[in-house]
Amino acid sequence: xxxxxNILSLGxxxxxxxxxxxxxxxxxxxxxxxxLGCEGIMAMGAFLGMLVPYSIGQGGPTPGIYNVLGLAxxxxxxxxxxxxxxxxxxxFRAPQGIAGxxxxxxxxxxxxxxxxxxxxxxxxxxxxxxxPIPFLSKIPILGPIFFSHxxxxxxxxxxxxxxxxxxxxxxxGLRVRAVGTNPRAADSIGIQVNKVRYQALAVGGALAGLAxxxxxxxxxxxxxxEIIAGRGFIAVALVYFGHWHPVKIMGGALxxxxxxxxxxxxxxxxxxxxxxxxxxxxxxxxxxxxAFSRESQLLGPTALxxxxxxxxxx
Amino acid sequence: MTKQFxxxxxxxxxxxxxxxxxxxxxxxxxxxxxxxxxxYLVILFEPLKTTLQLSEVxxxxxxxxxxALGISVAYRSGIINIGAEGQMAMGILGTTxxxxxxxxxxxxxxxxxxxxxxxxxxxxxxxxxxFLKAKLQVSELLSTVMLNYIAAQFYTFLLRGPMxxxxxxxxxxxxxxxxxxxxxxxxxxxxPGTRLHTGLFFALILALLIYFLLWKTKYGYKxxxxxxxxxxxxxxxxxxxxxxxxxxxxxxxxxxxxGAIEIAGVHRRAIEGITGGYGFSGIVVxxxxxxxxxxxxxxxxxxxLLIVGADMTQRMVGVPANMVNVLQGIIILVIVxxxxxxxxxxxxEKVWRKVQGLGKKTKxxxx
Numbered sequence: 222x223x224x225x226x227n228i229l230s231l232g233x234x235x236x237x238x239x240x241x242x243x244x245x246x247x248x249x250x251x252x253x254x255x256x257l258g259c260e261g262i263m264a265m266g267a268f269l270g271m272l273v274p275y276s277i278g279q280g281g282p283t284p285g286i287y288n289v290l291g292l293a294x295x296x297x298x299x300x301x302x303x304x305x306x307x308x309x310x311x312x313f314r315a316p317q318g319i320a321g322x323x324x325x326x327x328x329x330x331x332x333x334x335x336x337x338x339x340x341x342x343x344x345x346x347x348x349x350x351x352x353p354i355p356f357l358s359k360i361p362i363l364g365p366i367f368f369s370h371x372x373x374x375x376x377x378x379x380x381x382x383x384x385x386x387x388x389x390x391x392x393x394g395l396r397v398r399a400v401g402t403n404p405r406a407a408d409s410i411g412i413q414v415n416k417v418r419y420q421a422l423a424v425g426g427a428l429a430g431l432a433x434x435x436x437x438x439x440x441x442x443x444x445x446x447e448i449i450a451g452r453g454f455i456a457v458a459l460v461y462f463g464h465w466h467p468v469k470i471m472g473g474a475l476x477x478x479x480x481x482x483x484x485x486x487x488x489x490x491x492x493x494x495x496x497x498x499x500x501x502x503x504x505x506x507x508x509x510x511x512a513f514s515r516e517s518q519l520l521g522p523t524a525l526x527x528x529x530x531x532x533x534x535x
Numbered sequence: 536m537t538k539q540f541x542x543x544x545x546x547x548x549x550x551x552x553x554x555x556x557x558x559x560x561x562x563x564x565x566x567x568x569x570x571x572x573x574x575y576l577v578i579l580f581e582p583l584k585t586t587l588q589l590s591e592v593x594x595x596x597x598x599x600x601x602x603a604l605g606i607s608v609a610y611r612s613g614i615i616n617i618g619a620e621g622q623m624a625m626g627i628l629g630t631t632x633x634x635x636x637x638x639x640x641x642x643x644x645x646x647x648x649x650x651x652x653x654x655x656x657x658x659x660x661x662x663x664x665x666f667l668k669a670k671l672q673v674s675e676l677l678s679t680v681m682l683n684y685i686a687a688q689f690y691t692f693l694l695r696g697p698m699x700x701x702x703x704x705x706x707x708x709x710x711x712x713x714x715x716x717x718x719x720x721x722x723x724x725x726x727p728g729t730r731l732h733t734g735l736f737f738a739l740i741l742a743l744l745i746y747f748l749l750w751k752t753k754y755g756y757k758x759x760x761x762x763x764x765x766x767x768x769x770x771x772x773x774x775x776x777x778x779x780x781x782x783x784x785x786x787x788x789x790x791x792x793x794g795a796i797e798i799a800g801v802h803r804r805a806i807e808g809i810t811g812g813y814g815f816s817g818i819v820v821x822x823x824x825x826x827x828x829x830x831x832x833x834x835x836x837x838x839x840l841l842i843v844g845a846d847m848t849q850r851m852v853g854v855p856a857n858m859v860n861v862l863q864g865i866i867i868l869v870i871v872x873x874x875x876x877x878x879x880x881x882x883x884e885k886v887w888r889k890v891q892g893l894g895k896k897t898k899x900x901x902x
Contacts, residue, residue, distance in 0.1 A: 257676055261864070308872075315871035318615050318676050319822070323867030326815060330860025331563055337855035338567040446857075454680045461674075497692035504681040511673045518672060532881055 232482035242456035245428025252421035257321025260453025261328020263433035270434025299430020314528035401522035578844030590729035595839035602817030605789025612782035613762035618679025620814025621686030626791025629656030638717035657791015665783025669776035732800035
């Protein structure tokens, strides 16, 4: 029993970075833009998130404010990166897959360069501590699993219904889905396709930046070049796996992180299993999941990956 | 529209693109308070100053050429291979395994056998995403990235376990590396005092081979047709899925060979970090070289220069070597955007009309 509680209470915080990044990527893809550069934006977010509390918040009286500033900076720059990507793939209509790789290299490279200059080596930050909810966290079993995490964990799970509401119940969500499904029809009723795509990219970028900052401020409490470790790419895969729906994406993120928690717990039990194969597990899972969910691609936004050219006939 | 205008238009777009790339790079450099002009100068010209540094540039250009050739084959066939990093790692493992198993074989037997083993290992690693894409519509972008991470873990597993140098075990210094490979595997270093090895000629031969494959054989024609327009190719009776898989196998095999050449020529044992970003740089080289062998060779020299130059900025102007990744990322973004601008006839026409309008106005003013 204790073992299962351990896995669940470990796995839920693990899922947050994936969850936030995938929700952002979902908005991108719903608007018809495939942003493979998520990994790069996350790297930037992870660096900027820890930079503020590290450089100016050191030993200050109110570290909380600097953490919030770090998160805000990560989100702002993330949105900026999303729009930079939009400039390339929306305005100039470049192929999105290869441009995404460019954004990924740019983001990871910039984060690494700035990190070496402003921080130097491995430096830990106090980060954002846990915030057990009064009374609720005292409940046996359920308390440690659901109610004794840091504040971003609760927020991330609140993002799920919020994202659902925005996507399916607001005019903007309708516009996002329209430009991702049939941009020409959307254009004909007066929706500015490229503008909506830019907005979706900004939202997606901000969320990816936040996801990165979560990793450096809450999970690792430091920055390193390998901190993202492919989570940005896994987040993109989770959007496919979750059929472009927030709730299913949450399910996917939980599945992945619980598998990771299980692996850690098994290692902790001293069972002899090569460490490297355990680390491989999520990456293998992505390939297997993608291979066995081929029908799901029929559910995706029909204009996914297709740039919109207003002047083109047909 | 006059011909001169067309040429002028294209040239100015390309110049604007280069300026845009340098501008974004400058913003990053200014953020870290570096001397922008001096940094570019060091990156572009410092490595050309001595023979030793020039040989290091060529040394980096060898794997870059081989990998970029493979990536261009895949790209032209309509599949983007970003898994060269993992394929190269698997190639190194294949070569190392053969060299460890048969160290006594004479060089003319061992060397081709080991390189072939590298090519096969890389090819298998390229086959997986190709097959998944062709049969199950799995996005090759995601599957190749995942296979990179898997290969990296497998690589460290073998180096720490089965392939670990027995000397490391007794000395216990814990460096994950294989033992020094048999002398019969080594490629000759032909320039005294440098590490430049005969793999250089091998890379050039491979470039010729790819040129002939893509432009002088029917297989190459079919691959390019499948990449240019999958639907038209299918209508013309070309099995697009089959050529997709073949292209990925070739692409992976080339990355594997790059790994084989790299350890036979430079490291002479499998250590961690040999692949060190070559797989990703290879994508930039392939795009920068216009996906053509004749462009890839100078492009890989240029990026070899960037890699060596970025190493030197660390010492000379205090700019971290990661700067090369930043530049490569920018270059990809700028290239793909520029390609689209150059291919847009509407935009050119718009600019032409504007220019004509300007000409008329000035005439009216002078009249």
